[in-house]
Amino acid sequence: MIKAGIIGASGYTGGELLRLLVNHPNVKLELATSRSLAGKPVTSTHRHLEGFLDLNYENPDSEDIRERCDVVFLAVPHGSAMNYVPELLDGNTKVVDLSADYRLETSEFEKIYGIKHSDPRNAVYGLVELHPEVAKENFVANPGCFPTGSILAAAPLAAAGLIDIAVFDSKTGISGAGISPTQNSHYPNLAENIIPYKLTAHRHRAEIVQELTGLEGKLRNINFTPHVIPSIRGIFTTAHLFTKETLSTDDLKTIYEEFYRDRPFIRFPSGVPSLTAVRGSNFCDISFEADKENNRVVVLSAIDNLVKGASGQAIQNMNLMFGLDETCGLWMPATAP
Amino acid sequence: MIKAGIIGASGYTGGELLRLLVNHPNVKLELATSRSLAGKPVTSTHRHLEGFLDLNYENPDSEDIRERCDVVFLAVPHGSAMNYVPELLDGNTKVVDLSADYRLETSEFEKIYGIKHSDPRNAVYGLVELHPEVAKENFVANPGCFPTGSILAAAPLAAAGLIDIAVFDSKTGISGAGISPTQNSHYPNLAENIIPYKLTAHRHRAEIVQELTGLEGKLRNINFTPHVIPSIRGIFTTAHLFTKETLSTDDLKTIYEEFYRDRPFIRFPSGVPSLTAVRGSNFCDISFEADKENNRVVVLSAIDNLVKGASGQAIQNMNLMFGLDETCGLWMPATAP
Amino acid sequence: MIKAGIIGASGYTGGELLRLLVNHPNVKLELATSRSLAGKPVTSTHRHLEGFLDLNYENPDSEDIRERCDVVFLAVPHGSAMNYVPELLDGNTKVVDLSADYRLETSEFEKIYGIKHSDPRNAVYGLVELHPEVAKENFVANPGCFPTGSILAAAPLAAAGLIDIAVFDSKTGISGAGISPTQNSHYPNLAENIIPYKLTAHRHRAEIVQELTGLEGKLRNINFTPHVIPSIRGIFTTAHLFTKETLSTDDLKTIYEEFYRDRPFIRFPSGVPSLTAVRGSNFCDISFEADKENNRVVVLSAIDNLVKGASGQAIQNMNLMFGLDETCGLWMPATAP
Amino acid sequence: MIKAGIIGASGYTGGELLRLLVNHPNVKLELATSRSLAGKPVTSTHRHLEGFLDLNYENPDSEDIRERCDVVFLAVPHGSAMNYVPELLDGNTKVVDLSADYRLETSEFEKIYGIKHSDPRNAVYGLVELHPEVAKENFVANPGCFPTGSILAAAPLAAAGLIDIAVFDSKTGISGAGISPTQNSHYPNLAENIIPYKLTAHRHRAEIVQELTGLEGKLRNINFTPHVIPSIRGIFTTAHLFTKETLSTDDLKTIYEEFYRDRPFIRFPSGVPSLTAVRGSNFCDISFEADKENNRVVVLSAIDNLVKGASGQAIQNMNLMFGLDETCGLWMPATAP
Incomplete structure (x- = not known):
């Protein structure tokens, strides 16, 4: 043990x-x-x-x-x-x-x-889907919650050198702000509302930039704006990605499924992802749709910020660092609804 | 298998x-x-x-x-x-x-x-905490969600013959109403609201009466009023129990801990129970406080309506019917917060 | 002015x-x-x-x-x-x-x-529906939010000398706890949950006792238990009233309509009251149902805790103290849904 | 009358x-x-x-x-x-x-x-802030809810010919979907979640395109993606606007305040807009922040979808069509919190 x-x-x-x-x-x-x-x-x-x-x-x-x-x-x-x-x-x-x-x-x-x-x-950046080399490490830096959702949404297109401009519009549950009461977590402030913050300069942007430019050196125009929604858990990311070529939804399907082949915690649901379908679990659900008119693709990702966005991913890293299957102790479905 | x-x-x-x-x-x-x-x-x-x-x-x-x-x-x-x-x-x-x-x-x-x-x-009424004889059965009737919370809250006092009048004021999450959209599950109707229904004649009252009178034949004045609260899961029961004798909170502690000795899914949290602390789990958390002035005790119970109030309890029954430990496959903590 | x-x-x-x-x-x-x-x-x-x-x-x-x-x-x-x-x-x-x-x-x-x-x-207790004499005063004590909902729910039966035991099970929105963040107002603690507190000894009980015994001197067995629900505004009270005589729902209708005749802010909705239907307004909506089997009646009341439960009622008092119509500046419908 | x-x-x-x-x-x-x-x-x-x-x-x-x-x-x-x-x-x-x-x-x-x-x-498009000529009309087409929030967020920059690419990422309360229960309005589906839909082809996009190109003929790259959030009322729009010139937040302040001078229902709150601060009211609250690095500006707008996004705006149009002040009957603050 x-x-x-x-x-x-x-x-x-x-x-x-x-x-x-x-x-x-x-x-x-x-x-x-x-x-x-x-x-x-x-x-x-x-x-x-x-x-x-x-x-x-x-x-x-x-x-x-x-x-x-x-x-x-x-x-x-x-x-x-x-x-x-x-x-x-x-x-x-x-x-x-x-x-x-x-x-x-x-x-x-x-x-x-x-x-x-x-x-x-x-330290290796412990986003296992991009950095399987964590398996050889004694020390891993576990990714931030927002970057996990944003990077996983864009990595296949970034690696293919296809992204021109990336806008990550993220929506997080409030548990990411911690266990201590704050103005944002005060129920009358958050319920029936949505609270954007750090509109252009959230610190997590640097992780997104680092990892996406690591996949494609020339990618520069990366934008990130987070919001808190009335939810305890979850990060939902709407990635508006302007591409260098006109892509179809089928092209996206090919690119994403190939990139994430054999990654157990990446799923491609029919329909749009849902925070409900990942709540309490280590999955990152991803879907996409191409908008040929403006060379834009919309990629959606849903994670549980406390699991894949933090503690679950940390255990996923630990599993690999100790030679275990990465799903060990993490292979449980979401508590849905 | x-x-x-x-x-x-x-x-x-x-x-x-x-x-x-x-x-x-x-x-x-x-x-x-x-x-x-x-x-x-x-x-x-x-x-x-x-x-x-x-x-x-x-x-x-x-x-x-x-x-x-x-x-x-x-x-x-x-x-x-x-x-x-x-x-x-x-x-x-x-x-x-x-x-x-x-x-x-x-x-x-x-x-x-x-x-x-x-x-x-x-059929045996499959509330395992009252009917361990399910272990000998091929057929079990799994309890209703509301009765599970109400009966578990009152059983120790009923068995001791101490209850004079029982008022169960219950609050349920909306998932108990099912997967199909209804007026009550319509977000603008339920959010920021609470919806009582079947104020004096909900069908689940009959189960509560059956089981509590099964413990104490003369108990007659049993009242049950349910409400839907803005929550997906959970049943929270506030039992206002008027007693035949003046009890202290310490008396209650003795009676409840003795009655539920070695029942793995009954917990007595410090502080009040919380739907959050049982979400997704098979626990029934119970606490109590005596009001000596009016010979009333307030007993609170919290369950997840879909787990201990339905599917988890059904598996608990199955476990016993097949000679397994009753916690088998169910021993997981709540997804909290 | x-x-x-x-x-x-x-x-x-x-x-x-x-x-x-x-x-x-x-x-x-x-x-x-x-x-x-x-x-x-x-x-x-x-x-x-x-x-x-x-x-x-x-x-x-x-x-x-x-x-x-x-x-x-x-x-x-x-x-x-x-x-x-x-x-x-x-x-x-x-x-x-x-x-x-x-x-x-x-x-x-x-x-x-x-x-x-x-x-x-x-000071006169400024519940206008019971104390119209505020019109002659220079100083009025505005009622507490919980007592407003509870007293209005029970007053007609109390005044008729019909109540034997009263149990007020109240559910409040969190704005009653104030503008500063607290454990109870922390979104992950309150959302998808319900939080009871002061199970047997909330300070507002004393106001309820004072006013109801003021209507009927011998009424003694008065119980009050509050809960916070996931709602910003509103107090919903479920009054379980055990009566000295067996009453029908029609009896209740007669008693309540007579007692509150010409009170502009008391309404008797068809169906059950709703926090939505009073949100932002000064109304107290009341309904009731008799349970003949146990000589219990269930009376429900809904108010906006910040309006009829506090500031609106204060202005209602002011209106009368200055010889204005009591609805002046307050005659606006709820913001529903 | x-x-x-x-x-x-x-x-x-x-x-x-x-x-x-x-x-x-x-x-x-x-x-x-x-x-x-x-x-x-x-x-x-x-x-x-x-x-x-x-x-x-x-x-x-x-x-x-x-x-x-x-x-x-x-x-x-x-x-x-x-x-x-x-x-x-x-x-x-x-x-x-x-x-x-x-x-x-x-x-x-x-x-x-x-x-x-x-x-x-x-018919004149009844967005009064852009089309004061409704005052001379007998017939007005009241704008869609999403376009109201998006157009008001971008109009000053569009009119100045400064927008290169516009991405409107909108978040609406569920009341926009109507009074009948649906899958999206089913509480277990929406609570603790966010539901995007019509990712690239929502019908309201055509109104946004029509009005913004009406202000600046060459503006072509206009993108709109809506989401439903767990809220009854409100539309919050995050406009990611890539500009032809590098702007500062002070530049934005000048442009917006000038464009909306003397428009009574446009406000520029300190801090970010809030659905809470407009709930039940006819206001559109707008704020902005420049991101000089990527020539992006983030403009945020908040409206009540049922008021400024529908019925309030319709009355605002009526007021002008009948020669009344446009605020007539609409000059009331939000029901906040």
Whole structure:
């Protein structure tokens, strides 16, 4: 059994890691940390896990974590993970970092996040569908939630060198904003409404740019605008992609199915994707339609932001890092409706 | 492997049986029927199951069903199950009926549902926590969703002979009304609203009366009023129970924990139960508070109407009928938040 | 024109007073106060009022308020209104207090709220349908939101001496909890859920008891349990009333229509009341059904908590205090759907 | 008083016309028609209007309508209005048509809607902010809901000849789909989800193209993709506009404020627009942000689809057609929160 620890386990991504790991056939949950809640039962905050876990939150030092865990998931704020990684990796422990600290080139990270990076090492960007090489790594930077939905929607066309302009209009559930109440999560503000934010300069854009230009070096005109919708979970991305050639919907079908051949968590539903059909699951559902008049294609993707957009993808990475099938512990359908 | 068939698989309870059974370690899904959809893939209606099932809907006769299935779940409308049961039971096939046809005494059924019963056999009422004898049965009547929440909330006090008057004020998610659009499920009617119905004469009241008077013969004043709330899943029951003696919250704790000792799906959360903490799971979470001034106790219960209130409970029954642990295939936490 | 001031105008009830008063034909908005926002435009927090108001928040002393305003609405926290009332009333200014400070007998207030009362004067309880004598007052205590819905649902039967036991199971929108984010208002906690609280000891119960026993001295067994539902506005009350005599639904119709004859804001819809049909309006919609078997009647009431449950009712009081028709500025239909 | 009739009054736009007209100071409601409900009270379907209306649905012929009404609002399905218009206009009655029948050039209408047009007359497109000439007309084609939000978002830049490519990503509340339950309006399908449809070929695109090319003849690359969000009311439009020149946010401010100078229902909120801040009102709130890197500007608009997107705008047109101030009967703030 793989002994797993979660650093920063009291938030939504921590809770989701726990939910998925309690039934993972190859994992034993060894450790869940929280500075402020140390000593209290994990189920005092994650009440739905009552009966599945007998852990208390702890606040151990890095050496203790390293000795007790074969794998550590970092579910800590941006700028904080870099304080754990060097010491945790100083042994045989593998690390999946769910923060943004190692997703971008160091200089790009420093520019976008306004934080001096104390540990400028490289990490593989753990979007398994683009980077199967995570299987050889001890350390993986788990992608951001928005980039996961946007990159997966556009990667096949980007890799084919067909995109001229990309507009990602994304709609997220509010759980992406975290477990603490905010103005945006205040029910009277969000219900019956939609809240756009960071219209032109959301930090996740840098990940999208990095990965899509990694597929096609000349792609420059990449735009990303996120909105919060009245939903707990899910990220729905409407990608308006202007192409260099006129494509048909059949062309798209060929390109996408070929690109994602044998990727178990990519599905192409008949009809449009639905947040309902992925809720609680690790799938990314994708569909598309060509608009020949304006050389535009509309690509839609739906993920659960807490699963494929965070904790599920982290476990998918862990599975590969330990030589397991990538679906291990993740092969469950959505809780729909 | 137990070969399982679902009769009437295209609705929400059918879909939920499928969701839970695709990962059940001891079950092989053999058959899913739908008259109107025969020949079409099951995933054409239950899109979230894409990748998990390779079944088409069928419309076989009873002999065929009986020969192919070790267990059959009837997810058909009230009044329809009685047409299947006699033929299905004419062999070794076991049957769990999710309809109301066999939950009540025949005469009571005919009075409440206004339908002449063509098969007046007895069935065990499959609320496992009250009727562990389902383990010896080939045929079980799976409880209604509202009665599950109400009976579990009141049973310990009823069994102790302590209830004088019971008022069950229940709040259900709309999925209980089925997969077809209705006035109540029309988003502009339900969102930002609450819709009471059948204020004094809902048919599920008869099940509550039957089971509680089964525990305490003299209990008569039992009242039930349901409401639909803006939620997809879940039944939340507020039981206002006037007691014959003045009880403290500690008394209640003793009575409830004793009554439900070793029942794996009954939990007593700290704080109040939450539909979120049971969503997608088979748990019934219960809490209580005594109001000494008026000899009232307030008992709260939360279930997922499609799981513990229907399909999960049906599988719990199946597990016991086949000598399996009752948690088999059902031991998963809620998808929260 | 009546010059009106609002003390504590930055919250939801303040905003709702403003929304209703900007179009009141007999009122000129003179003053809106907020300590923390003094100097800022009122529309910086109440953005929907842009174009209707040219006021900045102020923080004047009581003398200034008294000199500038013919009427003052106190939309301040419980325990705070008592600091304003004596000075504001020391002149010709009339006051409608939306806080709880003067709703109860002083000793009862001190017991329930745990606050020493510094100004033990009496005030009329401004539920106009029971207390038309507000028309002769300079000072009125505006009722709580829950009590408004509960008392109006039960008053006709209480006045007839027919109630034996009353159970008020109330469901409120979250705006009643205020404009600041909280755990209960956090979208992932409230959406797809229902949150009961203060199961047996909510402070509003004391108002219900006071008013119903005021109608019928011997009525003792009064119970109140509130829940928050996923709705911004609205209070829906399900009153389970056990009666001393067996009543029919027709009896109820006679009793209720007679009791509320000529009350413009009480309506008896066909079918059940709906939060949608009262949203944004000052109506209280009521319906009822008798359950002869158990001598129970179910009475349902629906109000908008911010209008009839707070700010609209306050203006209804003001109208009468100034000799206006009580519907003045309030005669608008709900924003439905 | 202007005597007004509503043809097809039983749906949501009919109900909204009624809600707004019952308090319009210059209008007397004379007539509300419905074939299937003739003889029944209007409040039997629009329950929130109880107390405001004493009309029964009727089903009169055109001559009768013409004689009784100074103005007629057509709230009938597309393809049906053309059967009323010629006869209704054969006198002094003025007509505001809320259907699509006269919004487009006849040949364009026939192509887009697949319906042969029986009355190929011209009508002014009643978007008052672009077409103040409605004041001189007896007949006006009221704009579609989506085009209202999209055109108002882009018109200032289109008129300045600055748009190269326009992508309108719109999000609507479900009331736009009508009062009858559908798959999209089924609560379990829409709640916690977002449903895109007509990804590249929604019929409303033709109106957007017509009006924007009317402002700037060479503008060709216009794209429109709608989605339904979990909201009853509202249309939120995210316009991604690629411009021929690099603009700053200050440039946008100048252009927009100048273009909409003295338009009472256009507001520029600080921060982003909100469906909450326009709910129930006739406002269109607009904000914008320039993305200099890609010559993109993001313009956001929020309207209430049933008010500014339909019935409110129709009354705004009526006001001008009768020489009234355009705000008459419409000058009320949103019901927020």
